Amino acid sequence: MCGQRARAASQGRARCCALPSTVPLLLAYLAYLALGTGVFWMLESPAAQASKARFKRDKWALLRNFTCLDGSALDSLIRGIIHAYQTGDIVLGNTTSMGRWEIMGSFFFSVSTITTIGYGNLSPHTMAARLFCIFFALVGIPLNLVVLNHLGHLMEQGVHRCARRLDGAWQDPAKARWLTGSGALLSGLLLFLLLPPLLFSHMEGWSYVEGFYFAFITLSTVGFGDYVIGMDPSRQYPLWYKNTVSLWILFGMAWLALIIKLILSLMVTRGRSYACCHHSSEGDLKPRSWRQGPEGEAEPHPPRPGCYPEGPVGARQHSEASTQVSRCGKQS
Template identity: 25%
Template sequence: MDRHHTHSSIHGSYRSKDSTSTTESDPREKIKDCLRKFIAFMFTQVGVGALVVCYAILGAASFMHIEKDSPDEQLENVLQWRQNCVDELWNITNEYNILNHTAWMLNSNKVLKVFQNNITGAIHLGYNGRASEDIWSFPAALMYSLSVFTMIGYGNVVPKTVWGKIGTIAYACFGIPIYVLYFCNMGKVLAKTFKWLYITAHECSRRDDTLLEDGEIQAIKRKITVPSTACLWVISFYILTGTIMFGAWEKWNYLDSTYFCVISLCKIGFGDFVPGANIADSAEGSHLKLVINFIYVLLGMGLVAMCYNLMCEDVRVKVRELRQDLKNCLDDITLKITVCMNDTKYYHQKQTRNIK
């Protein structure tokens, strides 16, 4: 009986080893294990940040490929209207010459008014003076991708082709959850980092109070939280940096630069002020501004998430302290009322005894 049991246990151990080795050598199990590790890494802070950047680059390459070579009807129309306006003005000049100044001015104004109305209509339809290959450069497409999945939506660059519009819908549906994940994770990482720096600076600059207990000096441990004012100072400094930077590059006044930084970080994005949108800028300068704006907005979103987490923690701590203070205050009031009632009762009893 014992031999049979020993033989079966040995056989079972051999079988388990064989199954383990089979699992390790199975390529499907290896692929599943790699996928699990990859998914776990993508949900970490580094993975989410890399995922957002890669997703933006993928979107930029896709939109640039779709929209860059698309024919721009408005640009062709504007060129034709301009040529027609020049030809008509030349014909009017040849017909009336300078001698009939009134007729020349009247007909010239009609031609220029028609040209002006045509240009105004083209601008309403998306004409901005640039060809598709100039509009859909890689930095511009990168900025467009960022404005889609961060829900800023500047509106200065929009898709005009059917596939571009369909791609934008799909890109937003998949990109917004990725951005929300980035917003939450990056906020936690930056909040922990900033809190550690704040606590370290606080401990270095201020000694903890001590208590003398049984002849030994013990430090009082206090829970340190980052105040909301510190978060506001960080955001204010970041906005000030963007104000000076964009004001110097774009020749905006400080109010317009601050306005742009605030509406971008708040994800409002009206699109009336966008870096690199001036057609007088060179292509290289415009592209550099768009790339720096991409980094500024992406990092700024992380700082906003950091401040949100720290301010929520500060509010929770203050609410907890306020609740404890109110409880202590109510306990003190209750104790005083009880003592007062006992004193009154004792006084009445004493008066009753004296009367008797």
């Protein structure tokens, strides 16, 4: 009887959600990918078509001006130029780019490998180097993650230390945490994203926006390879340049990992804050299923983790629902 009453009373009231959170998360992920696909297609497709038409026009103009050069020979020359650019061996005049396999080029390739950036402008071509790259990345990527985690932990400790000092001086923990967090965010933006484009603009001849784009694409480990430092054969680069950029990549990735971790924690906290139960117009909560106790009383199943809202409100509502069920069992 109590089970029937409980089922009748639970109709139109709150029920625990049955769908797991994985399905909405996957749907949101696919929707975000679809959004990016549409926007990139709309923005880049016209420019790509124009570039393709311009290349064909220049190619046929070159063949008309130089009748001794046939189409297959020109295509072979173009493929050779592309291969030379990928290996960093572009020769203009008497100078070559620094992207080839010299000491600094090899060092920068090692950094881009273990940091999973992979610009794509330089890659091993011998089978021995490819096999070594597999084992080098297999050990280097976890080692890089450990180093980044350690650096991020040191940065976080520094922020907490500053917060404790400000707390002792101001006697206001919330204000101290807010100020130190804002200071860490602004100083990181200035040191890793706003100032480095000035160096890239001076050394590479890029605009500030191009340098900022390269900085973010590098630190986020996306690494498209459309902008790579030290690849202009008409420029002379000092030896400290790539070493400084390598250190900037290491510490900048640690800082950006902290920012991404903060954003991720906020998103996860926001997702957990939503109640797993749908409220009815009366605002009561009922368990999803019931069972019979040892004395014939109807008892609710233990609440699943995350099924009821966190905090005293959810606990009170759940206790009220359990009290109603116990009273019903005693009356029966």
